Amino acid sequence: MVSVTWTVASFSLSPLQVSSFLVQQMHMSQTAMRASHKDFETAVNQMKLLKKDPGNEMKLKLYALYKQATEGPCNMPKPGVLDLISKAKWDSWNALGSLPKETARQNYVELVSSLSSSESSSQGKPGADSKQPGYETLVVTSEDGITKIMLNRPTKKNAITTQMYQDIVLALEAAGKDDSTITVLTGNGDYYCSGNDLNNFTDIPPGGIEEQAKNNAILLRNFVGCFIDFPKPLVAAVNGPAVGISVTLLGLFDIVYASDRATFHTPFTHLGQSPEGCSSYTFPKIMGPAKAAEMLIFGKKLTAREACAQGLVTEVFPDSTFQKEVWTRLKAYSKLPPNAMRTSKQLIRNVEREKLHATNSEEISALQGRWRSEECTNAVMNFLSRKVKL
Numbered sequence: 001m002v003s004v005t006w007t008v009a010s011f012s013l014s015p016l017q018v019s020s021f022l023v024q025q026m027h028m029s030q031t032a033m034r035a036s037h038k039d040f041e042t043a044v045n046q047m048k049l050l051k052k053d054p055g056n057e058m059k060l061k062l063y064a065l066y067k068q069a070t071e072g073p074c075n076m077p078k079p080g081v082l083d084l085i086s087k088a089k090w091d092s093w094n095a096l097g098s099l100p101k102e103t104a105r106q107n108y109v110e111l112v113s114s115l116s117s118s119e120s121s122s123q124g125k126p127g128a129d130s131k132q133p134g135y136e137t138l139v140v141t142s143e144d145g146i147t148k149i150m151l152n153r154p155t156k157k158n159a160i161t162t163q164m165y166q167d168i169v170l171a172l173e174a175a176g177k178d179d180s181t182i183t184v185l186t187g188n189g190d191y192y193c194s195g196n197d198l199n200n201f202t203d204i205p206p207g208g209i210e211e212q213a214k215n216n217a218i219l220l221r222n223f224v225g226c227f228i229d230f231p232k233p234l235v236a237a238v239n240g241p242a243v244g245i246s247v248t249l250l251g252l253f254d255i256v257y258a259s260d261r262a263t264f265h266t267p268f269t270h271l272g273q274s275p276e277g278c279s280s281y282t283f284p285k286i287m288g289p290a291k292a293a294e295m296l297i298f299g300k301k302l303t304a305r306e307a308c309a310q311g312l313v314t315e316v317f318p319d320s321t322f323q324k325e326v327w328t329r330l331k332a333y334s335k336l337p338p339n340a341m342r343t344s345k346q347l348i349r350n351v352e353r354e355k356l357h358a359t360n361s362e363e364i365s366a367l368q369g370r371w372r373s374e375e376c377t378n379a380v381m382n383f384l385s386r387k388v389k390l
């Protein structure tokens with residue numbers, strides 16, 4: 001990672017991004033009051049007082065605006081391609097074109113003011129990570145460049161309710177756009193997740209089972225689709241046993257760390273159901289068709305070490321040190337250049353994105369049939385009336 005100073009920018013921002021940012025900034029400035037020279041000087045001094053590094057992209061934007069405001073349009077010769085930092089700075093400044101000095105000044109003042117106010121609103125909570133409110137059974141926090149989405153229904157083994165499916169989608173959408181570099185999904189308590197909450201099947205709408213199956217299909221397609229399209233490195237910290245959809249989705253994660261207490265169980269046949277989460281495609285690809293069939297058709301439960309040997313899990317840690325080791329490692333990874341990580345992730349996933357969406361649709365069509373079947377109804381009823389535990 002290139003270390004930059006306040007006036008030097010990194011090469012992590014494309015000129016296109018810079019110019020679209022600046023178009024927004026220009027728009028903002030048309031409606032705003034013009035900043036005076038004094039406001040501009042104050043903003044320049046305010047920048048020096050910021051405690052938190054605003055990140056290279058932001059410094060690059062500020063650099064360009066500062067140069068435009070003080071010197072006007074860029075008329076320097078373009079640096080050579082190997083002089084990456086100077087070239088990024090030049091690109092950024094040059095992308096401002098003929099933006100008037102006073103507009104650049106105004107944009108600079110507004111940008112610094114937004115940085116200062118976000119810093120002061122996070123003061124007074126030293127060390128506290130920013131917990132995002134609004135989710136009933138998820139705890140979402142952002143700290144050290146990592147957004148953590150924690151399933152938080154420990155007394156029900158983190159079984160996923162209909163509301164949770166929707167909240168996970170919202171949390172992933174927000175994490176995909178926030179300024180964290182890595183997103184982690186984990187569970188609170190002794191389980192990672194016991195899969196779909198089987199009570200979801202008891203919530204039958206006025207249109208009956210047909211309508212329920214259709215509604216579930218729409219929600220599930222969207223839910224799995226969010227994992228397929230997630231733009232940043234996505235990590236599962238599997239803190240304990242995992243069942244059903246929480247296992248199948250692992251094939252869509254980039255990294256899976258597991259406690260040695262974790263197990264991996266996909267009892268679809270026992271439930272009269274069929275695989276989802278794109279596992280009918282990802283599992284044979286990851287572990288070979290024979291091993292995948294044993295899990296997905298016969299419901300064989302794997303230990304963490306078996307899952308690791310078969311490529312579903314990246315690494316297994318002793319339960320006693322799981323949290324410490326995983327978070328230490330992730331904090332180090334979160335400092336890697338974010339755009340490079342995103343690019344690599346997308347290159348890996350884009351090759352099969354269409355295939356994954358098609359698999360998702362096919363699996364859901366099959367499930368719609370399964371949900372209407374007697375096999376499924378009986379299995380769910382047996383669990384809910386406590387006749388069967390998987």
Ligand SMILES: CCCCCCCCCCC/C=C/C(=O)SCCNC(=O)CCNC(=O)[C@H](O)C(C)(C)COP(=O)(O)OP(=O)(O)OC[C@H]1O[C@@H](n2cnc3c(N)ncnc32)[C@H](O)[C@@H]1OP(=O)(O)O
Nearest residue numbers: 156157159165194195196197198200216219220244245390
């Ligand atoms: C986006 C779509 C929205 C709508 C959804 C529609 C359907 C989408 C379907 C998607 C396909 C998903 C498939 C799956 O995930 S299949 C797997 C489903 N999971 C299970 O079958 C697990 C069932 N649970 C168990 O077998 C055991 O509870 C378990 C082995 C996990 C733990 O056993 P243990 O003895 O340790 O603990 P308890 O059984 O006493 O559990 C504690 C309480 O938690 C409740 N619990 C646990 N898991 C579930 C669950 N999956 N659904 C509902 N409730 C669950 C359990 O009942 C206990 O509750 P009480 O204390 O109230 O008795």
